[in-house]
Amino acid sequence: MKATRRNWLGQAAALGSGVLLAGWQWPALAQGNYPARPIRMVVPYPAGGGTDTIARMIGQRLTEAWGQPVVVDNKPGASGMLGNDIVAKAPPDGYTVLLGITAMIQSPSLYKRIPYDVTRDFAPVSLIARSSDLFVVPNRVPANTLAEFVALAKSGKLSYGSYGNGTSSHLHGELLKMQAGLELTHIPYKGAAPLMSDVLGGQVDSAFVDVTSANSHLNSGKFRILAITGTQRYKSLAAVPTFAEAGFAGFEPSGWFSVFLPANTPRDVVNRLSTEIGRIVRLPEVSQKLSAMGLQPVGSSSEELAALVATDTPKWARIVRDAHIQLD
Structure with missing residues (x-):
């Protein structure tokens, strides 16, 4: 994955300096009148989920700012790859936009073949928001800290639930197993809703769930949060390490x-769309809505997103490789 990292970092440098790199050639024609017609925002997941909600939030405000409709087009399928592929193969004119998630940079390591090259076929625009996973246990599990859970798991076989094979929650579970030397049984669910239901009901011993999905259940008293992924604690969950x-x-x-x-x-x-999305994310009402979803609003530049992708891609690839995860 070293080449992948170099490609993205090279793209980030090119964006900042104006240097033209092979595979990242900008057409010379300026697009000063952009947008001059409706924009299609492809969401590679079903309507009603977090990705769809964010797309409609951003799309509505782009419409208001630019006077051109932004039409959200849900194209679920193949773990997001169907919608990603539509954008990868669309005309590079700014009128087909992708609202993507972390799975974009995980898929190349998980699947033998994908219909596009993530590092070659997409232009990074803006990081809207970050999300972290919580490691939780139902109240029936007698562990109040991660260390206590590890000790408990070593004394008897326990399970962990995820949103499905190849998801971030699955990768995090396998990473915990490897690092702690545990024999946790993986139970893949079909998404967040059924997993949270079993966490609340105590049908699974532990789980990795994103903050957004757990948010509305934090005061239920039916589970405990032992740790959070990412580099810093959440302000709303300050006690969780x-x-x-x-x-x-x-x-x-x-x-x-x-x-x-x-x-x-x-x-x-790219720059105009990136600047406008950054402005929208920093609007108090948008920032507050994203925070209420359990997300950390960002609104980055295109260079910052390119650098993030370059940094994180090999990290996810290492987890996949070490855990020997391969999907069809």
Whole structure:
């Protein structure tokens, strides 16, 4: 994955300096009148989920700012790869936009074949928000800290639930197993709702769930949070330590929601969209809504998103490789 990291870092440098790199050539034609017609925002997941909610929030305000409709188009399928592929193969004119998530940079390591090249076929635009996973146990499990859970798991076989094979929660579970030397049984669920239901009901011994999905249940009193992924604690969960603070490294990469365009989109179009999304994310009402979803609002530049992808891609790849995870 070293080449992947170099590619993204090279793209980030090119964006900042104006240097043109092979595979990242900007057409010379300026797009000063952009947007001059409706924009299609592809969401590679079903309507009603967190990705869809964020897309509609951003799309509505882009419409208000630019006077051109932003039409959200849900294209679920193949773990997000169907929608990603639509954007990868769209004309690089700024009128087909992708609202992508972390799975974009995990898929190349998980699947033998994907229909596009993540480092070659997309132009990073802006990181909208970060998300972290919580490691939780139902109240029936007698563990109040991560250390207590590890000790308990070593004395008897326990399970952990995830959102499904190849998801961030699955990768985090396998990483914990490797680092702590545990024999946790993986129970893959079909998404967040059924997993949270079993956590609340005590049908699974532990689980990795994102803050957004757990948010509405934090005051239920039916589960305890033992640790959080990422590099820092959440303000709303100040008492919950990060995995690093609990003695486990490698849980630093965060989940994210980001905007991409097809590669070769003119630089001024990328910059205009990036600047406007950053402005929208920093609006108090948008920032508050994202925070209420359990997310950390960002609104980054295109260069910052390119650098993040370059940094995190090999980290996820290392987890996949060490855990010997391979999906069809």
